[in-house]
Amino acid sequence: MPLYDFSCVTPSCGRIFERLLQLSEYRDPQPCPDCHGPTEKILLPSGLNASHFDPVVVHRDKAGNIRYPGAADAPLPAGFERVELRTFADIDRFSRQVNVSERRKIDQEVSRQQHAIDVTESRMRPELRAAMARMTPQQRAFAEVAIAANNARRPRTTDANFFLEAREYDGSNREAYRDVRSGWKARK
Numbered sequence: 001m002p003l004y005d006f007s008c009v010t011p012s013c014g015r016i017f018e019r020l021l022q023l024s025e026y027r028d029p030q031p032c033p034d035c036h037g038p039t040e041k042i043l044l045p046s047g048l049n050a051s052h053f054d055p056v057v058v059h060r061d062k063a064g065n066i067r068y069p070g071a072a073d074a075p076l077p078a079g080f081e082r083v084e085l086r087t088f089a090d091i092d093r094f095s096r097q098v099n100v101s102e103r104r105k106i107d108q109e110v111s112r113q114q115h116a117i118d119v120t121e122s123r124m125r126p127e128l129r130a131a132m133a134r135m136t137p138q139q140r141a142f143a144e145v146a147i148a149a150n151n152a153r154r155p156r157t158t159d160a161n162f163f164l165e166a167r168e169y170d171g172s173n174r175e176a177y178r179d180v181r182s183g184w185k186a187r188k
């Protein structure tokens with residue numbers, strides 16, 4: 001029974017998963033296991049299937065730090081283990097794990113910065129109040145608007161947005177299109 005990869009089309013989900021399908025099931029819709037929404041088959045260039053591709057190799061240590069070796073057979077740094085990503089689903093799962101840990105680092109950095117801003121602001125507040133007492137009514141109205149806008153500000157959030165190029169099967173990251181020594185890539 002052939003193995004097929006499917007990708008959820010709901011942008012907020014985007015789950016990738018695998019299914020073994022009989023030929024008679026080839027056209028059956030395969031709802032997303034996470035959000036139960038519609039999905040589409042990931043189609044590889046004709047004549048290829050996922051088992052023809054070399055695995056994507058990454059090195060990972062116990063703390064979850066990831067290194068990306070330049071070659072699949074690169075020597076393993078001390079404390080790291082070799083992880084092979086063989087299928088789309090493997091790569092998707094890996095990308096999600098990296099995004100979660102990168103997101104945690106970003107959140108820690110944002111809250112560290114926010115704390116520094118809060119400390120500075122609380123130090124400046126008495127000075128600000130004294131300065132406002134000397135302002136004209138127009139200046140004070142302007143300052144109050146600026147302070148209200150500042151207080152209403154939401155904490156910044158951002159997505160880590162990590163993804164592996166291996167998922168982009170457009171052929172440009174395949175050997176026929178690149179020079180191994182220089183890393184040069186042909187445009188399609």
Ligand SMILES: [Zn+2]
Pocket residue numbers: 008009010013014015032033034035036037
């Ligand atoms: Zn989904």
